[in-house]
Amino acid sequence: MAVNKGQRPLIAANWKAHGDRHELSRWCEAVGTAPGNVDYLFLPPAVLLPMVQQLAPPFAWGGQDICPVEQGSHTGEVTAAMLLECGASHTLVGHSECRNLRADTDDRVAAKYAVAARAGLVPVLCVGETLAERESGHSEAVVSRQLAAVLATAPPPLPLVGAVLAYEPVWAIGTGCVASPAVVQQMHAALRRLWQSERGGESLRLLYGGSVKADNAAALACQPDVDGFLVGRASLVATEFLAIAKASIATTS
Ligand code: PGA
Numbered sequence: 001m002a003v004n005k006g007q008r009p010l011i012a013a014n015w016k017a018h019g020d021r022h023e024l025s026r027w028c029e030a031v032g033t034a035p036g037n038v039d040y041l042f043l044p045p046a047v048l049l050p051m052v053q054q055l056a057p058p059f060a061w062g063g064q065d066i067c068p069v070e071q072g073s074h075t076g077e078v079t080a081a082m083l084l085e086c087g088a089s090h091t092l093v094g095h096s097e098c099r100n101l102r103a104d105t106d107d108r109v110a111a112k113y114a115v116a117a118r119a120g121l122v123p124v125l126c127v128g129e130t131l132a133e134r135e136s137g138h139s140e141a142v143v144s145r146q147l148a149a150v151l152a153t154a155p156p157p158l159p160l161v162g163a164v165l166a167y168e169p170v171w172a173i174g175t176g177c178v179a180s181p182a183v184v185q186q187m188h189a190a191l192r193r194l195w196q197s198e199r200g201g202e203s204l205r206l207l208y209g210g211s212v213k214a215d216n217a218a219a220l221a222c223q224p225d226v227d228g229f230l231v232g233r234a235s236l237v238a239t240e241f242l243a244i245a246k247a248s249i250a251t252t253s
Contacts, residue, residue: 010228013235030238062090080119106149172210188225214243
């Protein structure tokens with residue numbers, strides 16, 4: 001059944017460390033002719049961003065991560081200014097792969113969020129619990145802590161309008177093991193409550209990420225607090241990504 005949520009779904013493609021110039025141009029062409037009533041966000045590896053800018057597809061693009069300071073001795077990092085120079089409008093912050101592989105603590109994620117927001121980028125904050133945290137009954141406490149750490153360092157003057165939050169349970173990312181619609185709804189509702197208690201009625205889009213595919217998207221998209229998806233592996237194939245978008249439109253408009 002279609003659910004009217006009052007805002008267009010946002011479907012983001014996180015290519016992680018995949019893709020090349022050839023795949024990129026084919027993908028941008030395919031997704032550029034995609035149906036409306038959905039906002040797309042493309043998150044390719046940073047070195048491909050200048051090529052995206054050159055192709056100027058009719059959707060937004062952004063970084064997969066951001067340097068926690070404006071500039072300095074941070075080998076390997078990409079700053080907010082560099083992302084903006086490539087035409088980026090968004091950046092992921094706190095993706096679990098960065099939390100794990102690059103030892104991103106809550107404080108470092110909060111610093112990244114603040115630097116992105118101050119620069120005028122929309123930070124897409126990723127939160128999510130591990131399997132051990134879920135099994136010990138701490139899922140809500142973990143994501144609440146991760147969100148609270150950011151909210152504590154992002155006082156009202158920061159440009160949080162149009163904020164985006166992605167619930168990405170670590171045990172579902174890249175595993176093929178998708179969270180059930182009921183679990184996703186419960187976690188999203190908890191995150192929205194926390195957001196509203198801190199930020200009042202400021203707009204927030206809540207994305208789900210973790211093994212989203214065309215065949216599970218519709219059941220997730222029709223949950224009242226699911227406003228879109230952050231898609232990893234399945235986003236590499238344009239037809240699969242578009243099928244996910246179509247499933248979201250069908251259930252939310
Ligand atoms: P996945 O990745 O769709 O491959 O599980 C999601 C993500 O990490 O954003």
